[in-house]
Amino acid sequence: MKISTIIENMKKYHKGYGTIDEEKTRDKVLYGNVDQECTGIVTSCWASVDVIEYAIEKGANLIISHEALFWNHGDHQEWLEESKNSVYLEKRKLLDDHQIVVWRDHDYIHSGIPYKGDYIDGIFLGLAKKMGWEDKLIVNPINEFEPSLLCSTAYSFDHSIKAKDLAKELIDTCHLNGIKLIGNSNADIKKAAVLFHVFGDANEAIKNTDKSDVDCLLSMELIDFTYAEYLRDSGMLGRNRVALGMGHFNLEEPGMEYMLEYLDEAIGEHIPAWFKQSGDNYEYMTKDCCHDH
Structure with a gap:
């Protein structure tokens, strides 16, 4: 199945299909050529260098990411091109060398995935599933x-x-x-x-x-x-x-892990898929840690 078809099928699976403004939505193809057959999918909160390298290792050419790829709202790249930002160029080369597409699924997954005859925010359902809190949800967060x-x-x-x-x-x-x-x-x-x-x-x-x-x-x-x-x-x-x-990514990451549970249903076909945690943005040095060393 072509990557373009996968993306369209994913959109149709969500409550927001037909109502989300395609011009204004954050859910864009952030990088790559969608007119190619999909060899595998990696889901993650953010397509970091580690996540891209994981996709390469798995032979996957589609990354579905919840957040932006190149460190700015709207994922604009012109300013990075103009300044010849070295990190941008090296990260982009990884994508180019392996023909990887990055599609952002933000507004759609928050708009709702099918759940018990209704729709629910796929990110925070994922958190509930991860923590074993599904039966502790107070309300359907899409509706109220x-x-x-x-x-x-x-x-x-x-x-x-x-x-x-x-x-x-x-x-x-x-x-x-x-x-x-x-x-x-x-x-x-x-x-x-x-x-x-x-x-x-x-x-x-x-x-x-x-x-x-x-x-x-x-x-x-x-x-x-x-x-x-x-x-x-x-x-x-x-x-x-x-x-x-x-932290932002940590709280939303379980929703991208849970995506693996319904990916085949949403796409309409089985495609090999993996989740890669983009991981905690921070490492912590505490007072006790400092005293130990």
Whole structure:
């Protein structure tokens, strides 16, 4: 099957097909010639150099990535061409030498994949599957966001779990190098929610959090100012609330791993496919680590 057909079939599988604006969507062919037969597929959150080399090793010529390829919103390459950026040129050569196509699946997978007669965000269903939380989903996040907070989906646990224990479970299960813990590290968590991006102005998030019964915010980006400050003060005043800063790619990566479960159905044909974790962006040096050495 040609790569162009695979991409079109993937789009049709999602709720957003026919409504997502093809001119404005982020879901573009980021690199390569789609008019070739597919030899294999690698899914990942980000087509890093390691992911590209993994695809080469597997003989796969299609990478389905959730995020941009060349380090900027919209994946523009002109500025890199003009400046003759050495890393860009070397990464591009890897793709050229092995005729690899990179297609971004961002807006479509978030728009929803079929699930129990309806649609659900494929990324956060993947997180639920990875963590064994599928039966703990509070709502179908495509149809109704958690109303008490600016979040995309929420999970309700049968029994409370300590913040540090949940952090360790996330680190172990999702193969992370670490997690930032902000707020009350002794919080008892019965309800967790995936928080939308907080880049700066957090007035609405702060107002909604104060009235919310969510104990744990699973965050993507979380800068030191505004919301993080509020959470620290909340913890110092004994509020039962904590944020676990997993990082953007780490939180969404399980959704790209779960894609392997429905890829054949979506494409309409079996094509060899593998998941490659793009991995934690950070390595951590802690105080204890420094003292050990």
